[in-house]
Amino acid sequence: MKEKEITRYVLALDQGTTSSRAIIFDKAGAIVSVAQKEFRQIFPSPGRVEHDASEIWSSQLGVAAEAVAKAGLRGTDIAAIGITNQRETTIVWDRHTGKPVHNAIVWQDRRTAAYCDELKAAGHGQMIREKTGLVIDAYFSATKVKWILDNVAGAREKAARGLLAFGTVDAWLVWNLTDGKTHATDITNASRTMLFNIHTQSWDEELLSLFDIPAAMLPEVKQSSELIAETTPSIFSVTIPIAGIAGDQHAALFGQMCTSPGMVKNTYGTGCFMLMNIGEHPIISQNNLVTTIAWKINGKVEYALEGSIFIAGAVVQWLRDGLGIIRSSAEVESLAAKAPHNDGVYLVPAFAGLGAPHWDQHARGTLVGMTRGTTSAHIARAALESIAYQTMEVLRAMEADAGISIKELRVDGGATNNNLLMQFQADILGTQVIRPKITETTAMGAAYLAGLATGFWKDQEEIARQWQVDHLFTPAGKEEQVHKWIRGWSHAVKAVKAWAKLSAQEDAVVSQ
Numbered sequence: 001m002k003e004k005e006i007t008r009y010v011l012a013l014d015q016g017t018t019s020s021r022a023i024i025f026d027k028a029g030a031i032v033s034v035a036q037k038e039f040r041q042i043f044p045s046p047g048r049v050e051h052d053a054s055e056i057w058s059s060q061l062g063v064a065a066e067a068v069a070k071a072g073l074r075g076t077d078i079a080a081i082g083i084t085n086q087r088e089t090t091i092v093w094d095r096h097t098g099k100p101v102h103n104a105i106v107w108q109d110r111r112t113a114a115y116c117d118e119l120k121a122a123g124h125g126q127m128i129r130e131k132t133g134l135v136i137d138a139y140f141s142a143t144k145v146k147w148i149l150d151n152v153a154g155a156r157e158k159a160a161r162g163l164l165a166f167g168t169v170d171a172w173l174v175w176n177l178t179d180g181k182t183h184a185t186d187i188t189n190a191s192r193t194m195l196f197n198i199h200t201q202s203w204d205e206e207l208l209s210l211f212d213i214p215a216a217m218l219p220e221v222k223q224s225s226e227l228i229a230e231t232t233p234s235i236f237s238v239t240i241p242i243a244g245i246a247g248d249q250h251a252a253l254f255g256q257m258c259t260s261p262g263m264v265k266n267t268y269g270t271g272c273f274m275l276m277n278i279g280e281h282p283i284i285s286q287n288n289l290v291t292t293i294a295w296k297i298n299g300k301v302e303y304a305l306e307g308s309i310f311i312a313g314a315v316v317q318w319l320r321d322g323l324g325i326i327r328s329s330a331e332v333e334s335l336a337a338k339a340p341h342n343d344g345v346y347l348v349p350a351f352a353g354l355g356a357p358h359w360d361q362h363a364r365g366t367l368v369g370m371t372r373g374t375t376s377a378h379i380a381r382a383a384l385e386s387i388a389y390q391t392m393e394v395l396r397a398m399e400a401d402a403g404i405s406i407k408e409l410r411v412d413g414g415a416t417n418n419n420l421l422m423q424f425q426a427d428i429l430g431t432q433v434i435r436p437k438i439t440e441t442t443a444m445g446a447a448y449l450a451g452l453a454t455g456f457w458k459d460q461e462e463i464a465r466q467w468q469v470d471h472l473f474t475p476a477g478k479e480e481q482v483h484k485w486i487r488g489w490s491h492a493v494k495a496v497k498a499w500a501k502l503s504a505q506e507d508a509v510v511s512q
C-alpha cells in the first residue's frame with residue numbers, strides 16, 4: 001500500500017520590537033495558526049530603551065509552542081523554521097552561563113548619540129558609509145556593543161578572553177534554540193551592525209578596532225536561506241532545521257516578493273521601514289538613505305536601499321498610552337475621521353530623533369499650528385498624517401537615488417489596517433499603494449527563506465504565485481491641495497530642526 005503523504009508546515013518566528021510572534025504556514029502560503037505575546041518595554045531614562053533578553057527568548061519559545069499546539073501539530077510536522085527579528089538590537093551574553101550581561105539595548109535607544117557625534121566630528125563618516133552602507137547613528141549596533149563593554153564591570157576583559165558573545169536578536173534565538181551550540185547570524189542582520197563590510201561580506205577589522213570590539217565576540221555569518229543549525233531536541237521533541245534568517249524588513253521585502261530591482265515595500269509597524277530592491281550592485285545613497293544587504297540566497301547577494309523612520313505606529317501607541325485620547329490603536333481611524341482636514345495642525349513625532357532622510361539625533365517631537373479650535377481629532381489626524389509624510393520623504397529620496405519614478409508601493413504591518421492612512425498615503429504620494437491579502441509578510445518572508453533552503457518550496461517562481469492583492473489605494477488628492485499640505489509638513493520639520501539646533505547649542509553652553 002502506498003504510504004499516505006504527510007502534510008508538513010513551516011514555522012516562522014517573528015521577534016518584533018513590541019511582541020514575539022510565531023506563525024505556521026502551509027505549502028500554499030496560507031496561515032495555519034498564529035500566537036503572539038507582548039513583552040516589557042524598559043525605559044530606564046529618557047532616550048534609553050531596553051528589553052530583557054531572557055523575556056525575548058521565553059516569550060518567543062512560548063508562542064512557538066502555542067502556535068504548534070493551536071494548529072494541532074507536533075514537532076515532526078514542522079519541516080523547517082525561519083527566523084526574522086527586530087534588527088540592530090544588541091545582546092551580549094556569557095558563553096559559559098548563556099546569561100546576558102546587560103539588558104538588550106534596543107534599536108531605538110539613543111544613549112550613544114553623543115559618541116556618534118564625536119565619530120562624525122572626527123571624520124569617520126565617509127569610511128563607515130563606504131564600507132557598511134550606513135550613516136553614523138546610535139540606531140546601529142556597533143556603538144551599543146561598545147557601550148556594554150565600556151559600562152558593564154568586567155565585560156571588556158571577559159570579551160577579550162573570548163568569554164562573551166555578541167548577537168542581534170536572531171543570533172540570540174539561534175543560540176537558545178540550539179542550547180548554546182550555534183553562534184550564528186545571517187548576512188542581513190550583520191549588515192545592520194556597522195561592523196560588517198557589505199562589499200567584502202565580512203566583519204571589518206578597521207571598524208572592530210575603531211569601536212574596540214574583539215572579533216572573538218562575533219557570530220558566524222550565514223546566508224539568509226541555508227541550513228544554519230538544528231534545534232535542540234528538548235524543545236520540540238525532535239530536531240528541526242533552522243533554515244532561514246533575515247532581519248524583519250529584509251524578510252518583509254522577500255515576503256512581498258520585491259525580488260526585482262526597483263520594487264519597493266514599506267512596513268508600517270512601530271517604525272516605518274521602506275526598502276527598495278537594487279539588485280546585485282550596491283548604490284551608495286546621495287540622499288541620506290542607507291544601503292543594506294537584501295538577502296543572500298544560493299551564494300548570490302542582492303542589495304537594497306532603505307529609509308528607516310523611527311516613529312510610525314508608535315505615534316498611535318502614544319495617543320493611546322501617553323495622551324489617552326484613544327483606547328485602542330484601531331480607534332485612531334474613527335477619531336481622525338472626525339476632522340476632515342488637519343486645519344493646519346502638524347505633528348512631527350521625532351520622539352527618538354529623526355531618521356531618514358534627516359538623521360537628526362537631537363530632534364524631538366513637535367506639535368505645531370494649533371488654534372483654539374484644535375481638537376483631539378485634529379491631533380489624531382496629524383499623528384496619522386505624520387506617518388504618511390515621513391514615508392513620502394523617504395520615497396522621494398529613493399526615487400532620486402535610483403533615478404526612477406516609483407509607480408507602486410507594496411505595504412504591510414499593523415498600521416496598514418488603517419484605510420484612512422493608506423488612502424492619505426496614496427493621495428500625497430501620487431503613487432498606487434497596494435496592500436496584499438497576507439500582511440504578515442515579515443513572517444512569510446522568513447518562512448519562504450527557510451522553506452526554499454529545505455526544498456519545501458521548489459523555487460521563487462512557486463512562491464511568487466502565492467502573493468495576492470487585497471486592496472489597491474489609488475491617488476485621489478487634488479494636486480494644488482496636496483502641494484499645500486506638503487508645504488505645511490516641510491515647515492513643521494524645519495521648526496523641529498530649528499528647535500533641536502537651539503537646544504543643542506544651549507546644552508553646549510551649559511556644559512562649558
Ligand SMILES: Nc1ncnc2c1ncn2[C@@H]1O[C@H](COP(=O)(O)OP(=O)(O)O)[C@@H](O)[C@H]1O
Nearest residue numbers: 016018269270313314316329330413414415418
Ligand atoms: N488601525 C491602526 N491604525 C494605525 N496604527 C495602528 C493600527 N493598528 C495597529 N497600529 C499600530 O501598528 C503597530 C503594530 O504593528 P506591528 O506590525 O505589529 O508592529 P511591530 O512589528 O513593530 O511590533 C503599533 O504601533 C500600533 O499602534
Ligand SMILES: O=P(O)(O)OC[C@H](O)CO
Nearest residue numbers: 016017086087269270271
Ligand atoms: O520590530 P519592528 O517591526 O518595529 O522592526 C524594527 C526594525 O527592524 C528596526 O530596524
